[in-house]
Amino acid sequence: MNSDARTRVMARVRGACQGNSATRIEEELAALGVAPAAALPHEDTCIAFMVNVLRNQGTLEVAANRSDAVKRIGNYLYDHYRSHRLVAGNDPRLAAMPWRDGGVLPRFGELEAGEQIALSHADWGVAETGATVLLSGKHNPSRNNLLPEHHVVIVDVDTLLPDMESMWQQVNPVLERHGRPRGIYCIAGPSSTGDIEAQLVYGAHGPRAWHVILLGEVDPEKLDMARALHAGAAAGASKD
Template identity: 40%
Template sequence: MSARDEILANIRRSLGVSGKETIRRQIATERLERAPRGLVPARGQVSGEQRLALFKLQAEAALATVTEVETSADVPQSVAAFLRDHNLPATLRMGRDLRLTAMPWGETSLDISHGPSEGGDLNAVSHAFGGVAETGTLVLVSGSENPSTLNFLPDNHIVVVSAKDIAGDYETVWNKVRFAFGKGGMPRTVNWITGPSRSGDIEQTMLLGAHGPRRLHVVVVKE
């Protein structure tokens, strides 16, 4: 028995149930299927260029930097320019996302490595599942395509997101995640990232990179 099964078994024992009661299962199923829609702020209810402009405004307000490129083929040169402009080494770790690996990285001088980070990488690039305009948030799902370690361990995290995948609000993105993966097939982790890591715990002084990347750079692909 796994630790999870043991915990659930203890809870059922304390409630005096087995977990197989038909009525209890029906009630739980109905509650999940009829869950009320969350409150959706009006701020994100814009479309087209207005939505993209709002995303950029909110992301930059959260101390991220944002660059727009016309096509996915422009991403490698944009990433190389970001690293060069910040005097960072020309190294980059990424997962196995086919959208990233199909880009012409060979046209740059970047040294590309693949797979999860073990903590020694300064720079990483991921491809977001989507974005949320109302808060400038990026949504990344875990897996070998975009390992979650890349979200937290490198000092500089570059995230590519397609403009068409930027929604106005959180509820819309959650619906897209559910539709893409289906019931019982959700990713292990869905990370919602707004700006670089920060903390004001010590003397209420803002410190970047406290629990993750000190820089978050977003490349929006407009095609």
């Protein structure tokens, strides 16, 4: 936008605001109400979260306990890179994982050049969007979220929330106790862009793959249901 166009736009905005007091503007905003929450793909929060992770082009596994999670991480590393090495933030939850059970060799710290896979532990998962929510810090360096080819994220099933409003209700007390982090990441899929000829490309600006491990007791039928719902939605979309 050039300076002349900007001047015209701002003049129209100022003209529209003339005669409107702050009180009137607040009343008009209040009259708009709150937008309804997006409908979840299933009434069960866990199933809805898993469906949306899959819809967001993520991959998903369920691990009953930490030992199982480590084994699944080890398999993921070997399947993609024939390696058992990754980088993880200095998160006590990750440091306490029984890494030997899966033969995984983690390096704790910030992602460096040449490292392809980073592991994070989410603070919450949001069913409404299928997002994993992470607060940045030494335990979760921003580079580990943004720069690896593959980003693996562990989410405790007990931390799943239905919607973004519920997430902020959890975040605000944490900020009051520990201060504001430099970043709050809501990650809902691998990096993607449609900037070039409207063609969807993954990995252009960040991780090419996003793998979620849901940690805790989850009925296997729930995972089957999530996959079935996702497959059904995908089939319907392809027909359209």
